[in-house]
Amino acid sequence: MKVDQEMLIKYLLGETTTMENAMITNLLEEDLTLQKEYQELAKIWSELESLPDELPSQKMEHRFTHWLDSMSEVPASRKSSRVMWLRSGRWAAAAAVVLLAGFFVFHQSKSTPVSESRSTVTGIEWVSSPSTTERIQGIYHATMKEHDPAIVQILLKLLREDESDNVRLTAVEALQTFPLTDDIKIGLIQALEKEEKPVVQIALISALVGLSDHDAKPQLEALIGNEDVEKTVKDEAQLGLLRL
Amino acid sequence: MKSFTCFLLMLCSTSLVAQYTISQNSGKLKIIEVNEVTLEGHAGSDIIIEVEGEESHIPERAKGLKLLSPAGLEDNTGIGLSVTKDGTTSTIQEVSNRSDERYIIKVPTGVAIYYECSTHQGETLIAQDIASELEVSANFNDVRIINPTGPLAISTVHGSIEAEFENVNQDNSISLHAVHDHVDVTVPSSAKANFMLSTSWGEMFTDLDLDFGHDDSDMRRVSSNKMVGKFNGGGVDFSIRSTHDDIYLRKK
Numbered sequence: 001m002k003v004d005q006e007m008l009i010k011y012l013l014g015e016t017t018t019m020e021n022a023m024i025t026n027l028l029e030e031d032l033t034l035q036k037e038y039q040e041l042a043k044i045w046s047e048l049e050s051l052p053d054e055l056p057s058q059k060m061e062h063r064f065t066h067w068l069d070s071m072s073e074v075p076a077s078r079k080s081s082r083v084m085w086l087r088s089g090r091w092a093a094a095a096a097v098v099l100l101a102g103f104f105v106f107h108q109s110k111s112t113p114v115s116e117s118r119s120t121v122t123g124i125e126w127v128s129s130p131s132t133t134e135r136i137q138g139i140y141h142a143t144m145k146e147h148d149p150a151i152v153q154i155l156l157k158l159l160r161e162d163e164s165d166n167v168r169l170t171a172v173e174a175l176q177t178f179p180l181t182d183d184i185k186i187g188l189i190q191a192l193e194k195e196e197k198p199v200v201q202i203a204l205i206s207a208l209v210g211l212s213d214h215d216a217k218p219q220l221e222a223l224i225g226n227e228d229v230e231k232t233v234k235d236e237a238q239l240g241l242l243r244l
Numbered sequence: 245m246k247s248f249t250c251f252l253l254m255l256c257s258t259s260l261v262a263q264y265t266i267s268q269n270s271g272k273l274k275i276i277e278v279n280e281v282t283l284e285g286h287a288g289s290d291i292i293i294e295v296e297g298e299e300s301h302i303p304e305r306a307k308g309l310k311l312l313s314p315a316g317l318e319d320n321t322g323i324g325l326s327v328t329k330d331g332t333t334s335t336i337q338e339v340s341n342r343s344d345e346r347y348i349i350k351v352p353t354g355v356a357i358y359y360e361c362s363t364h365q366g367e368t369l370i371a372q373d374i375a376s377e378l379e380v381s382a383n384f385n386d387v388r389i390i391n392p393t394g395p396l397a398i399s400t401v402h403g404s405i406e407a408e409f410e411n412v413n414q415d416n417s418i419s420l421h422a423v424h425d426h427v428d429v430t431v432p433s434s435a436k437a438n439f440m441l442s443t444s445w446g447e448m449f450t451d452l453d454l455d456f457g458h459d460d461s462d463m464r465r466v467s468s469n470k471m472v473g474k475f476n477g478g479g480v481d482f483s484i485r486s487t488h489d490d491i492y493l494r495k496k
Contacts, residue, residue, distance in 0.1 A: 131356070133379070133396065133418075134395075136419055136481075137481060140417055140440075164397070165381045166397035166421070167397075169419075169421060198383060199381070199423060203487075232401060
């Protein structure tokens, strides 16, 4: 039997059968990758449990949920809400909620913010700010001190969907400061597949080559063969292939 | 008599300046595919567009005819531009795709500016005394920024970026990113900033006494070609990047 994320969540919530229980316990002792995944889920679950009931607020949770485009139903209770976050297969998003709730608590507790505009970037507001430079400022602040996996999900979301080249560019730069994970590698490759602006395409190629990501080779070859791609991007892709 | 003649000539030349006005002192101004632009900040309540130099250079053979645009744009300004308004956002687009007119666009303090130009015809974008947010996404334009007092997000692929600050805005971030050409920044010696400098293939030069925070308690040095340093104790986040060329960061 395959132990996937759903099975791990069931195990975490105590919903597995005795036989499943024994099997997963054995596998967790042997499989370090599975063990790591379980530990991350357990950590997020524990942090969700430890959140005060009023934080994050319904409004904030709803807004973030909407932003992540992942849910359509309003959770019936705190417990079910937490389970939904895990069950939705978007546990990293749940981690983001935990982190942002932390930011929110921190923000609320600060009595004298440096400046009004700076205070807004410590909460969730910066993600959906109409101001490009405020979103960029938010990325700088979110990535300056913490290497949190939840921030990676936010950066990947911005990289996929933000309308500003300059924000996507900053997201690429920021992602390179995190320890390399499969999420980041896959996110950068997928972004390169979709990206149309040369300035961001070049930044993505540079990032993937800098990370020595050999999985990016097919995408670089596709760019070189694509008639719609600008020559400067093809040159960068060619150079990248040589370096890889 | 001579001075009176000069006055008359000045009066005539002033009256010949082609101009278009948009009544707007807040919201956003988008300038899309306009090849040659000079942006000037001003304290007025309107966006004022002028053509630099003489009247539009319409070919003699085209006099009396209407320019057709494959993009479906229509010159509704009389100066070769299409202006549309959607809520609090105005959009200016150039009808001709090979125009060599330089447009001087005077922008009120409360209007954020977005400039985008992807064509080979993109010439130097000049931005002077801009107090609001300025975002630039260019392919071939050089960008010259003089005395900005608002936040900046500037990127250009083939052009260079040169920026001279009288004061460094502390409200939001400043990012200047060129791919194939240099970035040259001059700041006052009293400026407060957290500088993030990076280049993949170029060199970085500065005469600023930057604090690179070797204890790593507050700022991180990411790699050999990416450096983070505080100036005057730190301040606004200020990113300067050139992928293939050099970075110059100097003080006045």
